[in-house]
Amino acid sequence: MVRGGKNARVLSCTEGAGTGEYTRARTTCTVPNCKTCNSADSTKCDTCEDGFYPSTDKTSCITCPTGCTKCSDASTCSACMPGYKHDSGAKTCTACTVTGCKTCDTDVATCTECLDGYHSTTAADSSSVTCTACDLQNCGACNTDKSQCEACKSGFGPTYSSSLSITACSKCPDNCESCIDFGLGSGLVCVGCPTGKNPINGECVDANTKVCTGSSGSCTSCLNGFLAYQGGCFSPQKAADLKICSLKNQLLVGSTTVCKECPSGFVPFDGTCTPLATVNKKTTRAAGANDICLNEAGSDPVSSSATRCGSCKNPTVTNSPNYFLFEGGCYPVSSTTGTSVGSKLCSAASNGKCTTAAPNAPFILDASSGAFTACPKECGACTNATACSSCALGYYNTTTTVTGPSDCTACPSGCTSCPNGKCTLCWDGSTPTNNACPPPPSSSSSGLSGGAIAGIVIAVLLVLGGLGGFLGWWFGCRGK
Structure with a gap:
C-alpha cells in the first residue's frame, strides 16, 4: 500500500505503456477522522485518528470515552488526556479531583503537575502540589501571588511593558507558532513559524532566502534592506509602519x-x-x-x-x-x-x-x-571623506580599483544589487524583470531624496545570533 497524502490510498495500479512504470489510481477515504483507510474499500477505516476507534463494520470512527485519547473500543483506553488518571488494569480514565491538575498518576486526589495557566505550590512533604489559577487570561505560568504572568500559553504571545512585565497574552496570528509584542506600538509580530515558512513583516510567509536566512521557521539574518527585530525580518517601510523604527x-x-x-x-x-x-x-x-x-x-x-x-x-x-x-x-x-x-x-x-x-x-x-x-553615501568603506576602498550596497564600481565616490555608481531605482550595472536583486526581495524593480515606497513623508531611499532599502545583513546572545545575557542578568 502506498500513501498519497492523508486519507489518500492506492486502490489499483494500471500497467504503463512499455516503460515498466505504473499509473496509480488514488481514491480519498470517505470515513471522517480516519487515519488508515481500508486498501480495498474507501468506505471503510482500519485505523482512526487519536480520540476515535473504528465501528464494528469499519464504516465510521467513534469518539473514545471522556478523557481518553487512545482506545480500541468503548471500554478499553490506553492513554488519557491531561487532567485524567489512567488505570492500566481497568483500561479507563478518571478525572483528577484537584482543580487545575494536569497529572495525578498515583491517586486522583494527589496532583503532581498543574495545567498551563495555574501556579504550582509544592506540599511540605513534597508529595503533591496545589494549583492556583493565574490572574491574567491565557497566561501559561505565573508567580506565587498569581498576579505576575511569566509566560503565555502555547499559541499566545506576550505584550511587555517597558519594565518587561507581561501585561497581556493575545492569540498569535494564523499560522504563527510564536509571537511577541515588546510594547513598541507594533502589536504582536510573528517570531516563529511552521517549517517552510519565515517571519517576514510580522507574518509567516513562504520562505524567501533573498530576505530571510535561517531554518526551523525563524530568521537568523535579514537581507535586501530588511531590518531584524525579535527573530523576524521587516522592510524599512514596514518597520516604520509598525513603529519599530521610523x-x-x-x-x-x-x-x-x-x-x-x-x-x-x-x-x-x-x-x-x-x-x-x-x-x-x-x-x-x-x-x-x-x-x-x-x-x-x-x-x-x-x-x-x-x-x-x-x-x-x-x-x-x-x-x-x-x-x-x-x-x-x-x-x-x-x-x-x-x-x-x-x-x-x-x-x-x-x-x-x-x-x-x-x-x-x-x-x-x-x-x-x-x-x-x-563615509560618502557611495562608499562602503573609506579612510577619509574623499577616499573610498569599496562601494556601498546599492552602488556598483565602475573601475577596477575603487579610490573615491566617483568610482561608484548608483544601481537602477529600487535595485539593491547590480554587479556591472545589471540588477540582480530588488528592494522587496524579488528578482528584477527586464532589469527593472517595482518602485520603492514613497518617501514624501520622510523628506528623503531618491538617493537616500536607495540607501535605506539597500541590502541588510543583520545576524541575530549575536543579538540573541546579548538578549539572553540581559535577561540572565535581570534574573540575578
Missing part, C-alpha cells in the same frame, strides 16, 4: 540598518530598539553597576522614558564586552568582525568611546573624541 531614524551601517532613536522607554542597543530595563539592570544606586545607557554626563542612568543614550558604561558582569556610544545607542566592541553591528565599527574602546576603528569600517573615526563621521 524612516527618519533608520541609518545604514555598512550592510546593516540600525535605529538611532526609539519610542519612549526603548533605546538603541547594538542598533535595535530594546526595552531600557534590559539594558540597565535595576539597582538601588543612582548609577547601578550594571547600567549601560547613561546620560550625557555619564553620572546617572537615563530616565525611564528615554529614547536614546547620552553615554555608555561597561557593566561589571563577568565576560561582558566593552561598550561605546554611536548615534544615540550603546554598541559592543569586538576585536574581530563578528555578527554584532558594533564589531563592524569598533575593535577597541575605553570609557564608553571607541578608540580603534574596525577594519573596513563604513564610518571615519576620530580616535581622540570617539566620534564617527559617515
Whole structure:
C-alpha cells in the first residue's frame, strides 16, 4: 500500500505503456477522522485518528470515552488526556479531583503537575502540589501571588511593558507558532513559524532566502534592506509602519540598518530598539553597576522614558564586552568582525568611546573624541571623506580599483544589487524583470531624496545570533 497524502490510498495500479512504470489510481477515504483507510474499500477505516476507534463494520470512527485519547473500543483506553488518571488494569480514565491538575498518576486526589495557566505550590512533604489559577487570561505560568504572568500559553504571545512585565497574552496570528509584542506600538509580530515558512513583516510567509536566512521557521539574518527585530525580518517601510523604527531614524551601517532613536522607554542597543530595563539592570544606586545607557554626563542612568543614550558604561558582569556610544545607542566592541553591528565599527574602546576603528569600517573615526563621521553615501568603506576602498550596497564600481565616490555608481531605482550595472536583486526581495524593480515606497513623508531611499532599502545583513546572545545575557542578568 502506498500513501498519497492523508486519507489518500492506492486502490489499483494500471500497467504503463512499455516503460515498466505504473499509473496509480488514488481514491480519498470517505470515513471522517480516519487515519488508515481500508486498501480495498474507501468506505471503510482500519485505523482512526487519536480520540476515535473504528465501528464494528469499519464504516465510521467513534469518539473514545471522556478523557481518553487512545482506545480500541468503548471500554478499553490506553492513554488519557491531561487532567485524567489512567488505570492500566481497568483500561479507563478518571478525572483528577484537584482543580487545575494536569497529572495525578498515583491517586486522583494527589496532583503532581498543574495545567498551563495555574501556579504550582509544592506540599511540605513534597508529595503533591496545589494549583492556583493565574490572574491574567491565557497566561501559561505565573508567580506565587498569581498576579505576575511569566509566560503565555502555547499559541499566545506576550505584550511587555517597558519594565518587561507581561501585561497581556493575545492569540498569535494564523499560522504563527510564536509571537511577541515588546510594547513598541507594533502589536504582536510573528517570531516563529511552521517549517517552510519565515517571519517576514510580522507574518509567516513562504520562505524567501533573498530576505530571510535561517531554518526551523525563524530568521537568523535579514537581507535586501530588511531590518531584524525579535527573530523576524521587516522592510524599512514596514518597520516604520509598525513603529519599530521610523524612516527618519533608520541609518545604514555598512550592510546593516540600525535605529538611532526609539519610542519612549526603548533605546538603541547594538542598533535595535530594546526595552531600557534590559539594558540597565535595576539597582538601588543612582548609577547601578550594571547600567549601560547613561546620560550625557555619564553620572546617572537615563530616565525611564528615554529614547536614546547620552553615554555608555561597561557593566561589571563577568565576560561582558566593552561598550561605546554611536548615534544615540550603546554598541559592543569586538576585536574581530563578528555578527554584532558594533564589531563592524569598533575593535577597541575605553570609557564608553571607541578608540580603534574596525577594519573596513563604513564610518571615519576620530580616535581622540570617539566620534564617527559617515563615509560618502557611495562608499562602503573609506579612510577619509574623499577616499573610498569599496562601494556601498546599492552602488556598483565602475573601475577596477575603487579610490573615491566617483568610482561608484548608483544601481537602477529600487535595485539593491547590480554587479556591472545589471540588477540582480530588488528592494522587496524579488528578482528584477527586464532589469527593472517595482518602485520603492514613497518617501514624501520622510523628506528623503531618491538617493537616500536607495540607501535605506539597500541590502541588510543583520545576524541575530549575536543579538540573541546579548538578549539572553540581559535577561540572565535581570534574573540575578
